[in-house]
Amino acid sequence: MPPLFPASASTMASRVDALYFFLLAVSAFFSLLIAGLIVFYAVKYRRRSPDGIGANIHGGLALELTWTIVPFLITMVIFVWGASVFFAMSRPPDETLNIYVVGKQWMWKFQHLDGQREINELHVPVGRAVKLIMTSEDVIHDVFVPAFRVKADVIPGRYTSIWFQPTVPGRYHLFCAEYCGTRHSGMIGEVVVMEPTAYQTWLSGGTAEGSLASTGAKLFQDLACNTCHRPDAQGRGPVLEGLFGKTQMLQSGETIVVDEAYVRESILNPGAKITAGFQPIMPAFQGLVTEEQLLALIEYVKSLTAQPQEPVARPVGGGPAAGEATPAVK
Numbered sequence: 001m002p003p004l005f006p007a008s009a010s011t012m013a014s015r016v017d018a019l020y021f022f023l024l025a026v027s028a029f030f031s032l033l034i035a036g037l038i039v040f041y042a043v044k045y046r047r048r049s050p051d052g053i054g055a056n057i058h059g060g061l062a063l064e065l066t067w068t069i070v071p072f073l074i075t076m077v078i079f080v081w082g083a084s085v086f087f088a089m090s091r092p093p094d095e096t097l098n099i100y101v102v103g104k105q106w107m108w109k110f111q112h113l114d115g116q117r118e119i120n121e122l123h124v125p126v127g128r129a130v131k132l133i134m135t136s137e138d139v140i141h142d143v144f145v146p147a148f149r150v151k152a153d154v155i156p157g158r159y160t161s162i163w164f165q166p167t168v169p170g171r172y173h174l175f176c177a178e179y180c181g182t183r184h185s186g187m188i189g190e191v192v193v194m195e196p197t198a199y200q201t202w203l204s205g206g207t208a209e210g211s212l213a214s215t216g217a218k219l220f221q222d223l224a225c226n227t228c229h230r231p232d233a234q235g236r237g238p239v240l241e242g243l244f245g246k247t248q249m250l251q252s253g254e255t256i257v258v259d260e261a262y263v264r265e266s267i268l269n270p271g272a273k274i275t276a277g278f279q280p281i282m283p284a285f286q287g288l289v290t291e292e293q294l295l296a297l298i299e300y301v302k303s304l305t306a307q308p309q310e311p312v313a314r315p316v317g318g319g320p321a322a323g324e325a326t327p328a329v330k
Ligand code: CUA
Pocket: 103, 104, 106, 140, 141, 142, 176, 177, 178, 179, 180, 181, 184, 185, 187
């Protein structure tokens, strides 16, 4: 049996396959029906004498209603079914394991919140909903893991995300599914789905760099962000504590939800959306911070909002980093 189908290794796989096989069955049924009827009628109503003339037929209400209503019902089934799978794919559960992805010509970089970084290999635990938050350093790429039946564009200048819940431990292909230049075909990798205990062991190995948020905290100080964004509301910039996820009033009178995209924009191009009550004095960091540094800063800002896990110790003032043994990894 040739491997016509990729392995089925996520909660979404069987749902996508079921819909796919339904579409295949409907298509096959009607292809055979129509082709069969064409041949059958061509033979049955063939011209039997050189001067034969066909019967004059004027409509057939029952027949016309049938071939209108039946396809309508079938397409509505496809629509509702397809929409339910689509919504399930685009709405991650509340509790997800978040992993950042940066695509660049021609490799995949994965950044775990605990600090581990990987290239072209992604380790995840089985049975847990994983959300990838993705961006690109250059052109449009596309993450595609056939065994999970998930696929999404990775776009420069914005964050996109997909989620999946692996069901079977193993190694699965990861492809770039958007033509992105000469070595597009080489932009491949592997997702390694591990048993939870093996995953914990893997996680605890080689975490010298500290968590992503602590890397961000260090960077926050190196870039002198902390001189204006102070926790005591005395700074020249908005207080960042408790900010992530909140709705913020802008100078323009509009409001915005503080999410990854907004934090990113506010770092790269602070003048775009000024918080009400503040002066547009922050310098733009466009070109000065990499995508990975942005992710660290965003994760740091997130950590300042009360969450189940402990917030990262915040460096205040211009002194040395507050005991965070974070080597300068840029
Ligand atoms: Cu990246 Cu194709």
